[in-house]
Each structure stands twice: as structure tokens, then as C-alpha cells.
Amino acid sequence: MPLPWLEGLYQQLAQSFTQQRFHHAQLFNGDKGVGKQCLVDSLADGLLCASPVNLRACGNCKSCQLNQAGTHPDKRVVKVEGQTIGVDEIREISDFINHSAAQNGNKVVVLEQCHKMTTAAANALLKTLEEPSLRRYLLLTCEQTALLPATILSRCAVHEIKVNSEYTKKWLASLNIANYSWLELFARQPLLVQQWQNDNQLEAVDSLYKFATEI
Numbered sequence: 001m002p003l004p005w006l007e008g009l010y011q012q013l014a015q016s017f018t019q020q021r022f023h024h025a026q027l028f029n030g031d032k033g034v035g036k037q038c039l040v041d042s043l044a045d046g047l048l049c050a051s052p053v054n055l056r057a058c059g060n061c062k063s064c065q066l067n068q069a070g071t072h073p074d075k076r077v078v079k080v081e082g083q084t085i086g087v088d089e090i091r092e093i094s095d096f097i098n099h100s101a102a103q104n105g106n107k108v109v110v111l112e113q114c115h116k117m118t119t120a121a122a123n124a125l126l127k128t129l130e131e132p133s134l135r136r137y138l139l140l141t142c143e144q145t146a147l148l149p150a151t152i153l154s155r156c157a158v159h160e161i162k163v164n165s166e167y168t169k170k171w172l173a174s175l176n177i178a179n180y181s182w183l184e185l186f187a188r189q190p191l192l193v194q195q196w197q198n199d200n201q202l203e204a205v206d207s208l209y210k211f212a213t214e215i
């Protein structure tokens, strides 16, 4: 589902891609629940699709089918399982990038929560960033750019994900979430609220909030 508060940024990125100005390393910074993952997933699909329109995946080609099945050989997603992202995970990314592509030519790496890289991992990533390869794209997400070395930041196109609370309020309303008094507090993290809804935790959050405010 497209997230309305991300549309403007997506259009800018699509335009830069059409004009062949799309940076090989795109870093998206923003709060947990703002939609970074949705954004990089859509971008990755668009970059891998054989016939994208405005960097949106067509949904029908071989690449799109592989993405839908989660088995695209030219896409690699690195998610944090422990507290940190280590140097081995980054070296694996470099290897992946250096091998030739299996499908239409582009290869995409998604590196989530890259602020959790160790110093050694960040140094290894720096080497990859310094030697960009044609048709290789790195999509990074981060919750706090202050935790990343300036050398990394200077080699990425950094985007602050901004939320328009008018859009997020409408979007939350479309999910049929009751008008809890605390919803306003999470206007910048709408997907966090959606996650609570999916996990049936909204009532629990509401009780906690009432309990906390009574104190």
C-alpha cells in the first residue's frame, strides 16, 4: 500500500533515476515506524523490475515475480539480528555486489538500521561506497544519522523522512483505528501504530496510557 507521506520523496527519487542522477547509495533516516522499510522495499522492486514506470515495479515481469516470492537472486537484505552489524555481513555485501547479476542487470542491497554497524563494519562499507559499480545500488535505513561516521554520510545521498501529520491522521483513520487520545503522539510513527493493531495490542497501549496519565 503506498504511504501518502512518502509520495513526494518517491517522485523525486524516480525523477533522479529517469535523469540518470540516482545516487548509488541512498540513506533514509527517520523514526521507527515512519515507513523506511516500505520505501526501500518499493525502491528495490522498482530498481529490479524489467519495465518499471516512474521507478514503480510493474508487478508482472520475471523480476517482480521473484521479488514477490522473496527469492530474487539480485536482491540482498541485511537485517539486524543481534545488537550490531558486523564486518562479515558487510564483506558479504561487497562480494554480492561484485558478482554479475542474474536478471536484468541491476543488483540491490538493502541494509537496515545501518547505525548499528560496528566501526570495522563501517570501514568495510566505506570501501564499497568509495568504489561505486555500475548498476549496483545500496539502500540504507537509519534511525539516527548522528551515530554514523561522517565519512559514510558524505558518500550517500541522505534523505530525512518527514511526516505530514495531516496525511498520517487520514491514513490511520483509514485503518479503522479508534480515535484514541494518544494517537496524536504517534503521528510521526504511523506504522508503529499499525503494527500494534496487527498484534492486537492497541487496547493494551490504551490501558497503559490511561494508567500513566492517571499517575
Ligand SMILES: [Zn+2]
Residues within 6 Å of the ligand: 048, 049, 050, 051, 052, 057, 058, 059, 060, 061, 062, 063, 064
Ligand atoms: Zn516488473
